[in-house]
Amino acid sequence: MKRQNVKIGLFGYGVVGQGLHDVLNESKGFHADIKRICVKHRNKKRRLPMHYFTWDKQDILDDPEINLVVELIDDAEEAFDIVSTALSQEKNVVTANKKMVAEHLDELIRIQEKNNVSLLYEGAVCGAIPIIRNLEEYYDNELLYSLRGIFNGSTNYILSKMFNENRDYEEALHEAQKLGFAESDPWLDVSGTDANYKLSIIMEHAYGLYIRPENIFHLGITNINSQDMQFAREKGYRIKLVPYAGRVGKNELTGFVLPRFLTADKKLFTVENEYNGVVVEAAFAEKQFFYGKGAGGHPTGSAVLSDISANSFFYAYEYKKRKQNLGLSYTTDVILEVYFRYQDKKDMDLLDFDKITESYTGPEYSYRIGKIHLQELFEKREDILNKDVSVINTGFKPEKR
Numbered sequence: 551m552k553r554q555n556v557k558i559g560l561f562g563y564g565v566v567g568q569g570l571h572d573v574l575n576e577s578k579g580f581h582a583d584i585k586r587i588c589v590k591h592r593n594k595k596r597r598l599p600m601h602y603f604t605w606d607k608q609d610i611l612d613d614p615e616i617n618l619v620v621e622l623i624d625d626a627e628e629a630f631d632i633v634s635t636a637l638s639q640e641k642n643v644v645t646a647n648k649k650m651v652a653e654h655l656d657e658l659i660r661i662q663e664k665n666n667v668s669l670l671y672e673g674a675v676c677g678a679i680p681i682i683r684n685l686e687e688y689y690d691n692e693l694l695y696s697l698r699g700i701f702n703g704s705t706n707y708i709l710s711k712m713f714n715e716n717r718d719y720e721e722a723l724h725e726a727q728k729l730g731f732a733e734s735d736p737w738l739d740v741s742g743t744d745a746n747y748k749l750s751i752i753m754e755h756a757y758g759l760y761i762r763p764e765n766i767f768h769l770g771i772t773n774i775n776s777q778d779m780q781f782a783r784e785k786g787y788r789i790k791l792v793p794y795a796g797r798v799g800k801n802e803l804t805g806f807v808l809p810r811f812l813t814a815d816k817k818l819f820t821v822e823n824e825y826n827g828v829v830v831e832a833a834f835a836e837k838q839f840f841y842g843k844g845a846g847g848h849p850t851g852s853a854v855l856s857d858i859s860a861n862s863f864f865y866a867y868e869y870k871k872r873k874q875n876l877g878l879s880y881t882t883d884v885i886l887e888v889y890f891r892y893q894d895k896k897d898m899d900l901l902d903f904d905k906i907t908e909s910y911t912g913p914e915y916s917y918r919i920g921k922i923h924l925q926e927l928f929e930k931r932e933d934i935l936n937k938d939v940s941v942i943n944t945g946f947k948p949e950k951r
Protein backbone atom coordinates (compact mmCIF):
# COMPACT_ATOMS: atom_id res chain seq x y z
CA MET A 551 0.00 0.00 0.00
CA LYS A 552 1.28 3.48 -0.84
CA ARG A 553 2.41 5.67 2.01
CA GLN A 554 3.20 9.38 2.00
CA ASN A 555 6.11 10.98 3.84
CA VAL A 556 4.82 12.89 6.81
CA LYS A 557 6.20 16.26 7.88
CA ILE A 558 4.58 17.29 11.11
CA GLY A 559 3.83 20.71 12.49
CA LEU A 560 3.09 20.10 16.19
CA PHE A 561 1.01 22.40 18.38
CA GLY A 562 1.64 21.86 22.11
CA TYR A 563 4.53 20.27 23.91
CA GLY A 564 2.95 19.37 27.23
CA VAL A 565 2.01 15.96 28.65
CA VAL A 566 0.70 14.53 25.36
CA GLY A 567 3.04 16.45 23.01
CA GLN A 568 6.11 15.15 24.84
CA GLY A 569 4.53 11.70 25.17
CA LEU A 570 4.03 11.60 21.42
CA HIS A 571 7.63 12.64 20.90
CA ASP A 572 8.88 9.74 23.07
CA VAL A 573 6.58 7.25 21.32
CA LEU A 574 7.73 8.47 17.87
CA ASN A 575 11.38 8.15 18.90
CA GLU A 576 10.87 4.58 20.10
CA SER A 577 8.83 3.47 17.09
CA LYS A 578 10.74 1.02 14.91
CA GLY A 579 8.31 0.62 12.07
CA PHE A 580 7.28 4.21 11.41
CA HIS A 581 9.18 7.37 10.77
CA ALA A 582 7.82 10.91 10.69
CA ASP A 583 9.67 14.20 11.09
CA ILE A 584 8.48 16.86 13.49
CA LYS A 585 9.56 20.01 11.67
CA ARG A 586 8.24 22.72 13.98
CA ILE A 587 6.56 22.90 17.41
CA CYS A 588 4.32 25.81 18.34
CA VAL A 589 3.95 26.48 22.09
CA LYS A 590 2.63 29.31 24.24
CA HIS A 591 5.25 30.36 26.79
CA ARG A 592 8.61 31.74 25.64
CA ASN A 593 10.58 31.15 28.82
CA LYS A 594 9.72 27.53 29.61
CA LYS A 595 12.62 25.06 29.60
CA ARG A 596 12.30 22.57 26.70
CA ARG A 597 13.76 19.10 26.18
CA LEU A 598 14.66 19.90 22.57
CA PRO A 599 16.89 22.54 20.94
CA MET A 600 15.09 25.88 20.73
CA HIS A 601 15.26 26.05 16.91
CA TYR A 602 12.38 23.52 16.83
CA PHE A 603 10.05 25.93 18.67
CA THR A 604 7.94 28.82 17.54
CA TRP A 605 5.31 31.00 19.24
CA ASP A 606 3.69 32.02 15.97
CA LYS A 607 1.10 29.56 14.64
CA GLN A 608 1.54 30.91 11.10
CA ASP A 609 5.07 29.41 11.02
CA ILE A 610 3.33 26.03 10.84
CA LEU A 611 0.09 26.91 9.07
CA ASP A 612 1.87 28.76 6.22
CA ASP A 613 4.68 26.22 5.73
CA PRO A 614 3.96 24.35 2.46
CA GLU A 615 6.36 21.54 3.43
CA ILE A 616 4.26 20.62 6.50
CA ASN A 617 1.55 18.19 5.36
CA LEU A 618 0.23 17.14 8.79
CA VAL A 619 -0.77 19.31 11.74
CA VAL A 620 -0.84 17.54 15.11
CA GLU A 621 -2.84 19.66 17.55
CA LEU A 622 -2.17 18.93 21.25
CA ILE A 623 -2.85 22.19 23.08
CA ASP A 624 -5.05 22.67 26.13
CA ASP A 625 -7.14 25.60 24.80
CA ALA A 626 -10.21 24.36 22.89
CA GLU A 627 -11.14 27.70 21.27
CA GLU A 628 -7.65 28.32 19.96
CA ALA A 629 -7.45 24.65 18.94
CA PHE A 630 -10.60 25.03 16.80
CA ASP A 631 -9.10 28.06 15.11
CA ILE A 632 -5.84 26.19 14.37
CA VAL A 633 -7.57 22.98 13.23
CA SER A 634 -10.20 24.63 11.02
CA THR A 635 -7.56 26.89 9.42
CA ALA A 636 -5.22 23.95 8.77
CA LEU A 637 -8.04 21.85 7.23
CA SER A 638 -9.16 24.79 5.09
CA GLN A 639 -5.56 25.12 3.85
CA GLU A 640 -5.73 21.45 2.80
CA LYS A 641 -3.50 20.10 5.56
CA ASN A 642 -4.55 16.90 7.32
CA VAL A 643 -4.90 17.12 11.11
CA VAL A 644 -4.60 14.78 14.09
CA THR A 645 -5.90 16.03 17.45
CA ALA A 646 -6.60 14.71 20.97
CA ASN A 647 -8.86 17.60 21.96
CA LYS A 648 -12.27 16.13 22.90
CA LYS A 649 -13.84 19.45 23.90
CA MET A 650 -12.95 21.01 20.55
CA VAL A 651 -14.14 17.99 18.55
CA ALA A 652 -17.37 17.48 20.53
CA GLU A 653 -18.35 21.15 20.35
CA HIS A 654 -17.68 21.55 16.62
CA LEU A 655 -18.13 18.09 15.10
CA ASP A 656 -20.72 18.99 12.45
CA GLU A 657 -18.63 21.86 11.19
CA LEU A 658 -15.42 19.84 11.27
CA ILE A 659 -17.06 17.14 9.13
CA ARG A 660 -18.24 19.79 6.68
CA ILE A 661 -14.77 21.38 6.41
CA GLN A 662 -13.16 17.97 5.81
CA GLU A 663 -15.59 17.16 3.01
CA LYS A 664 -15.26 20.57 1.39
CA ASN A 665 -11.45 20.46 1.33
CA ASN A 666 -11.05 16.71 0.85
CA VAL A 667 -8.81 16.40 3.93
CA SER A 668 -8.71 14.18 6.99
CA LEU A 669 -9.14 14.89 10.71
CA LEU A 670 -8.38 11.99 13.07
CA TYR A 671 -8.93 12.05 16.86
CA GLU A 672 -8.52 8.60 18.44
CA GLY A 673 -6.53 10.09 21.35
CA ALA A 674 -9.49 12.31 22.27
CA VAL A 675 -11.64 9.38 23.41
CA CYS A 676 -10.40 6.96 26.09
CA GLY A 677 -6.67 7.47 25.47
CA ALA A 678 -5.04 4.28 24.24
CA ILE A 679 -8.31 2.34 23.76
CA PRO A 680 -8.90 2.25 19.98
CA ILE A 681 -12.64 2.78 20.09
CA ILE A 682 -13.24 5.33 17.32
CA ARG A 683 -11.41 3.44 14.60
CA ASN A 684 -13.14 0.21 15.68
CA LEU A 685 -16.55 1.87 15.47
CA GLU A 686 -15.70 3.19 12.00
CA GLU A 687 -14.05 0.08 10.57
CA TYR A 688 -14.98 -3.01 12.56
CA TYR A 689 -18.55 -2.22 13.59
CA ASP A 690 -19.34 -0.34 10.37
CA ASN A 691 -22.17 -2.70 9.44
CA GLU A 692 -23.13 -3.83 12.94
CA LEU A 693 -26.34 -2.94 14.62
CA LEU A 694 -25.18 -1.49 17.94
CA TYR A 695 -27.59 -1.75 20.85
CA SER A 696 -25.54 0.27 23.32
CA LEU A 697 -22.14 1.58 24.35
CA ARG A 698 -21.15 2.38 27.90
CA GLY A 699 -18.00 2.61 29.87
CA ILE A 700 -15.59 4.41 32.08
CA PHE A 701 -14.31 7.24 29.93
CA ASN A 702 -12.55 9.37 32.54
CA GLY A 703 -9.52 8.17 34.48
CA SER A 704 -9.48 10.99 37.09
CA THR A 705 -13.01 10.36 38.33
CA ASN A 706 -12.44 6.61 38.31
CA TYR A 707 -9.29 7.08 40.38
CA ILE A 708 -11.17 9.25 42.91
CA LEU A 709 -14.10 6.81 43.19
CA SER A 710 -11.70 3.84 43.56
CA LYS A 711 -9.87 5.59 46.42
CA MET A 712 -13.16 6.53 48.13
CA PHE A 713 -14.46 2.98 47.84
CA ASN A 714 -11.34 0.90 48.50
CA GLU A 715 -9.54 3.10 51.03
CA ASN A 716 -12.42 4.95 52.64
CA ARG A 717 -11.01 8.33 51.58
CA ASP A 718 -13.36 11.28 51.45
CA TYR A 719 -13.95 13.03 48.13
CA GLU A 720 -11.62 16.02 48.76
CA GLU A 721 -8.78 13.82 49.94
CA ALA A 722 -9.07 11.47 46.93
CA LEU A 723 -9.24 14.43 44.53
CA HIS A 724 -6.14 15.98 46.07
CA GLU A 725 -4.24 12.72 45.66
CA ALA A 726 -5.36 12.39 42.02
CA GLN A 727 -4.06 15.94 41.39
CA LYS A 728 -0.73 15.17 43.08
CA LEU A 729 -0.26 12.11 40.85
CA GLY A 730 -1.17 14.07 37.71
CA PHE A 731 -4.42 12.13 37.06
CA ALA A 732 -6.55 15.22 37.62
CA GLU A 733 -5.97 18.75 36.37
CA SER A 734 -5.31 21.62 38.79
CA ASP A 735 -8.80 22.76 37.71
CA PRO A 736 -10.53 19.36 37.82
CA TRP A 737 -14.05 20.63 37.06
CA LEU A 738 -14.25 19.24 33.52
CA ASP A 739 -13.48 15.77 34.88
CA VAL A 740 -15.46 15.64 38.15
CA SER A 741 -18.54 17.37 36.69
CA GLY A 742 -18.85 14.64 34.04
CA THR A 743 -18.28 17.20 31.25
CA ASP A 744 -15.19 15.42 29.88
CA ALA A 745 -17.08 12.10 29.74
CA ASN A 746 -19.96 13.93 28.08
CA TYR A 747 -17.71 15.24 25.27
CA LYS A 748 -16.41 11.73 24.66
CA LEU A 749 -19.93 10.28 24.62
CA SER A 750 -21.01 12.87 22.05
CA ILE A 751 -18.10 11.86 19.75
CA ILE A 752 -18.83 8.14 20.25
CA MET A 753 -22.51 8.64 19.38
CA GLU A 754 -21.54 10.14 16.02
CA HIS A 755 -19.34 7.15 15.12
CA ALA A 756 -21.66 4.49 16.56
CA TYR A 757 -25.00 5.83 15.34
CA GLY A 758 -24.32 8.62 12.84
CA LEU A 759 -26.01 11.24 15.00
CA TYR A 760 -24.22 14.33 16.26
CA ILE A 761 -25.75 15.29 19.57
CA ARG A 762 -24.30 18.49 20.96
CA PRO A 763 -22.84 17.93 24.48
CA GLU A 764 -25.30 20.33 26.12
CA ASN A 765 -28.18 18.15 24.90
CA ILE A 766 -26.83 15.08 26.70
CA PHE A 767 -27.68 14.94 30.41
CA HIS A 768 -24.58 14.72 32.56
CA LEU A 769 -23.99 14.53 36.28
CA GLY A 770 -20.52 13.92 37.67
CA ILE A 771 -19.23 12.62 40.98
CA THR A 772 -19.10 15.81 43.08
CA ASN A 773 -22.16 14.83 45.16
CA ILE A 774 -21.07 11.27 45.95
CA ASN A 775 -20.22 10.87 49.64
CA SER A 776 -19.21 8.19 52.15
CA GLN A 777 -22.84 7.23 52.78
CA ASP A 778 -23.31 6.36 49.11
CA MET A 779 -20.12 4.30 49.30
CA GLN A 780 -21.42 2.58 52.43
CA PHE A 781 -24.73 1.78 50.71
CA ALA A 782 -22.80 0.32 47.73
CA ARG A 783 -20.53 -1.77 49.97
CA GLU A 784 -23.47 -3.26 51.87
CA LYS A 785 -25.11 -4.34 48.61
CA GLY A 786 -21.88 -5.62 46.99
CA TYR A 787 -21.86 -2.83 44.37
CA ARG A 788 -19.19 -0.41 43.20
CA ILE A 789 -19.91 3.13 42.04
CA LYS A 790 -18.42 4.30 38.73
CA LEU A 791 -19.13 7.25 36.45
CA VAL A 792 -20.73 5.53 33.44
CA PRO A 793 -21.68 7.35 30.24
CA TYR A 794 -24.33 5.44 28.26
CA ALA A 795 -25.62 5.62 24.69
CA GLY A 796 -28.18 3.15 23.49
CA ARG A 797 -31.23 2.45 21.42
CA VAL A 798 -34.72 2.66 22.83
CA GLY A 799 -37.52 1.14 20.80
CA LYS A 800 -36.97 0.79 17.07
CA ASN A 801 -35.91 4.21 15.92
CA GLU A 802 -34.66 6.17 18.88
CA LEU A 803 -31.39 6.72 20.65
CA THR A 804 -30.78 8.07 24.13
CA GLY A 805 -27.67 9.04 26.03
CA PHE A 806 -26.57 10.34 29.45
CA VAL A 807 -23.65 10.45 31.87
CA LEU A 808 -24.44 9.40 35.46
CA PRO A 809 -22.73 7.68 38.36
CA ARG A 810 -23.88 4.08 38.35
CA PHE A 811 -23.96 1.06 40.66
CA LEU A 812 -22.21 -1.98 39.20
CA THR A 813 -22.55 -5.55 40.40
CA ALA A 814 -19.55 -7.91 40.54
CA ASP A 815 -20.58 -9.76 37.36
CA LYS A 816 -20.12 -6.63 35.22
CA LYS A 817 -16.90 -6.01 33.32
CA LEU A 818 -16.80 -2.35 34.36
CA PHE A 819 -16.83 -3.43 38.04
CA THR A 820 -13.20 -4.50 37.61
CA VAL A 821 -12.00 -1.23 36.05
CA GLU A 822 -10.15 0.55 38.84
CA ASN A 823 -8.06 3.68 39.40
CA GLU A 824 -6.98 5.60 36.28
CA TYR A 825 -8.05 2.85 33.86
CA ASN A 826 -10.85 3.13 31.32
CA GLY A 827 -13.17 0.52 29.86
CA VAL A 828 -15.74 0.42 27.08
CA VAL A 829 -18.52 -2.16 26.67
CA VAL A 830 -20.04 -2.45 23.20
CA GLU A 831 -23.27 -4.41 22.81
CA ALA A 832 -23.96 -5.43 19.25
CA ALA A 833 -26.63 -7.54 17.60
CA PHE A 834 -24.24 -10.04 16.02
CA ALA A 835 -20.84 -9.62 17.68
CA GLU A 836 -22.72 -9.51 21.02
CA LYS A 837 -20.97 -8.07 24.07
CA GLN A 838 -17.35 -6.91 23.80
CA PHE A 839 -15.13 -5.19 26.32
CA PHE A 840 -12.16 -2.85 25.74
CA TYR A 841 -9.85 -2.06 28.65
CA GLY A 842 -6.81 0.19 28.93
CA LYS A 843 -5.25 3.46 30.00
CA GLY A 844 -7.49 6.38 29.23
CA ALA A 845 -4.99 9.18 29.71
CA GLY A 846 -1.35 10.03 30.25
CA GLY A 847 1.40 11.12 27.87
CA HIS A 848 2.50 7.75 26.53
CA PRO A 849 -0.92 6.00 26.22
CA THR A 850 -2.44 9.06 24.53
CA GLY A 851 0.75 9.58 22.51
CA SER A 852 0.42 6.02 21.22
CA ALA A 853 -3.14 6.72 20.00
CA VAL A 854 -1.91 9.91 18.33
CA LEU A 855 0.95 8.00 16.68
CA SER A 856 -1.51 5.42 15.37
CA ASP A 857 -3.52 8.27 13.78
CA ILE A 858 -0.36 9.78 12.29
CA SER A 859 0.56 6.43 10.79
CA ALA A 860 -3.00 5.91 9.47
CA ASN A 861 -2.84 9.36 7.95
CA SER A 862 0.34 8.43 6.09
CA PHE A 863 -1.77 5.71 4.38
CA PHE A 864 -4.33 8.40 3.42
CA TYR A 865 -6.82 7.19 6.03
CA ALA A 866 -9.85 9.37 6.75
CA TYR A 867 -13.02 8.69 8.77
CA GLU A 868 -15.85 8.05 6.35
CA TYR A 869 -18.54 8.73 8.98
CA LYS A 870 -20.14 5.53 7.73
CA LYS A 871 -23.08 5.43 10.13
CA ARG A 872 -23.99 9.01 9.21
CA LYS A 873 -23.96 8.04 5.53
CA GLN A 874 -25.98 4.88 6.17
CA ASN A 875 -28.67 7.14 7.62
CA LEU A 876 -30.03 4.66 10.17
CA GLY A 877 -33.22 6.67 10.59
CA LEU A 878 -32.62 7.20 14.32
CA SER A 879 -33.68 10.22 16.29
CA TYR A 880 -32.37 11.33 19.67
CA THR A 881 -34.70 11.29 22.65
CA THR A 882 -34.62 12.18 26.33
CA ASP A 883 -38.18 10.85 26.72
CA VAL A 884 -37.00 7.77 28.59
CA ILE A 885 -37.36 6.30 32.06
CA LEU A 886 -34.36 5.38 34.20
CA GLU A 887 -34.16 3.80 37.61
CA VAL A 888 -32.12 5.83 40.11
CA TYR A 889 -31.13 5.85 43.76
CA PHE A 890 -31.66 9.30 45.32
CA ARG A 891 -29.89 10.01 48.64
CA TYR A 892 -30.79 13.06 50.73
CA GLN A 893 -29.68 14.36 54.13
CA ASP A 894 -32.31 16.92 54.88
CA LYS A 895 -35.97 15.90 55.09
CA LYS A 896 -37.00 18.98 53.16
CA ASP A 897 -35.14 17.63 50.08
CA MET A 898 -37.14 14.40 50.15
CA ASP A 899 -39.44 15.50 47.32
CA LEU A 900 -36.80 17.26 45.22
CA LEU A 901 -37.20 14.66 42.46
CA ASP A 902 -40.58 13.82 41.03
CA PHE A 903 -40.42 10.02 40.64
CA ASP A 904 -42.83 8.21 38.31
CA LYS A 905 -42.74 5.28 40.74
CA ILE A 906 -40.90 4.66 44.02
CA THR A 907 -39.86 1.04 44.56
CA GLU A 908 -37.77 1.35 47.74
CA SER A 909 -37.55 3.94 50.45
CA TYR A 910 -35.40 4.24 53.57
CA THR A 911 -35.29 6.87 56.28
CA GLY A 912 -32.43 6.74 58.77
CA PRO A 913 -30.70 8.93 61.33
CA GLU A 914 -27.65 9.54 59.09
CA TYR A 915 -29.22 9.68 55.63
CA SER A 916 -32.27 8.61 53.69
CA TYR A 917 -32.83 7.37 50.18
CA ARG A 918 -35.41 6.50 47.59
CA ILE A 919 -35.07 4.19 44.61
CA GLY A 920 -37.48 4.51 41.76
CA LYS A 921 -38.28 5.17 38.13
CA ILE A 922 -37.72 8.67 36.86
CA HIS A 923 -38.03 10.55 33.58
CA LEU A 924 -34.66 11.63 32.16
CA GLN A 925 -36.17 15.02 31.37
CA GLU A 926 -36.91 15.46 35.11
CA LEU A 927 -33.19 15.01 35.85
CA PHE A 928 -32.35 17.61 33.19
CA GLU A 929 -34.73 20.09 34.83
CA LYS A 930 -33.45 19.46 38.38
CA ARG A 931 -29.74 19.32 37.52
CA GLU A 932 -28.80 22.62 39.19
CA ASP A 933 -30.83 21.78 42.33
CA ILE A 934 -29.12 18.40 42.57
CA LEU A 935 -25.69 20.01 42.25
CA ASN A 936 -26.42 22.63 44.89
CA LYS A 937 -27.82 20.35 47.58
CA ASP A 938 -26.47 17.60 49.79
CA VAL A 939 -28.11 14.87 47.69
CA SER A 940 -26.86 12.32 45.19
CA VAL A 941 -28.34 10.57 42.18
CA ILE A 942 -26.96 7.20 41.05
CA ASN A 943 -28.21 5.09 38.15
CA THR A 944 -29.10 1.56 39.31
CA GLY A 945 -28.24 0.24 35.84
CA PHE A 946 -31.67 -0.87 34.62
CA LYS A 947 -31.95 -0.52 30.87
CA PRO A 948 -33.55 2.82 29.91
CA GLU A 949 -37.11 2.37 28.70
CA LYS A 950 -39.32 4.45 26.49
CA ARG A 951 -41.83 6.31 28.60
Ligand SMILES: NC(=O)c1ccc[n+]([C@@H]2O[C@H](COP(=O)([O-])OP(=O)(O)OC[C@H]3O[C@@H](n4cnc5c(N)ncnc54)[C@H](OP(=O)(O)O)[C@@H]3O)[C@@H](O)[C@H]2O)c1
Binds near residue numbers: 588648649
Ligand atom coordinates in the same frame (compact mmCIF):
# COMPACT_ATOMS: atom_id res chain seq x y z
N1 LIG B 1 -3.11 14.71 29.46
C1 LIG B 1 -3.80 13.63 29.05
O1 LIG B 1 -3.68 12.55 29.61
C2 LIG B 1 -4.72 13.74 27.86
C3 LIG B 1 -5.40 12.57 27.42
C4 LIG B 1 -6.23 12.66 26.29
C5 LIG B 1 -6.39 13.87 25.64
N2 LIG B 1 -5.73 14.99 26.12
C6 LIG B 1 -5.93 16.24 25.39
O2 LIG B 1 -4.69 16.59 24.77
C7 LIG B 1 -4.55 18.02 24.72
C8 LIG B 1 -3.25 18.42 25.42
O3 LIG B 1 -3.30 18.03 26.77
P1 LIG B 1 -1.98 18.04 27.69
O4 LIG B 1 -2.35 17.31 28.93
O5 LIG B 1 -0.80 17.61 26.91
O6 LIG B 1 -1.86 19.60 28.04
P2 LIG B 1 -0.66 20.36 28.76
O7 LIG B 1 0.28 19.39 29.39
O8 LIG B 1 -1.28 21.42 29.60
O9 LIG B 1 0.13 21.05 27.56
C9 LIG B 1 -0.49 22.01 26.76
C10 LIG B 1 0.49 22.50 25.71
O10 LIG B 1 -0.22 23.40 24.85
C11 LIG B 1 0.56 24.58 24.66
N3 LIG B 1 -0.36 25.68 24.35
C12 LIG B 1 -1.40 26.16 25.08
N4 LIG B 1 -2.02 27.15 24.42
C13 LIG B 1 -1.36 27.29 23.25
C14 LIG B 1 -1.51 28.16 22.14
N5 LIG B 1 -2.47 29.07 22.09
N6 LIG B 1 -0.64 28.03 21.10
C15 LIG B 1 0.35 27.10 21.12
N7 LIG B 1 0.55 26.25 22.16
C16 LIG B 1 -0.30 26.35 23.20
C17 LIG B 1 1.31 24.74 25.95
O11 LIG B 1 2.44 25.58 25.73
P3 LIG B 1 3.54 25.83 26.85
O12 LIG B 1 4.37 24.57 26.88
O13 LIG B 1 4.29 26.99 26.36
O14 LIG B 1 2.80 26.08 28.13
C18 LIG B 1 1.68 23.28 26.27
O15 LIG B 1 2.85 22.90 25.58
C19 LIG B 1 -5.82 18.58 25.40
O16 LIG B 1 -6.78 18.83 24.43
C20 LIG B 1 -6.29 17.41 26.28
O17 LIG B 1 -7.68 17.46 26.51
C21 LIG B 1 -4.92 14.93 27.21
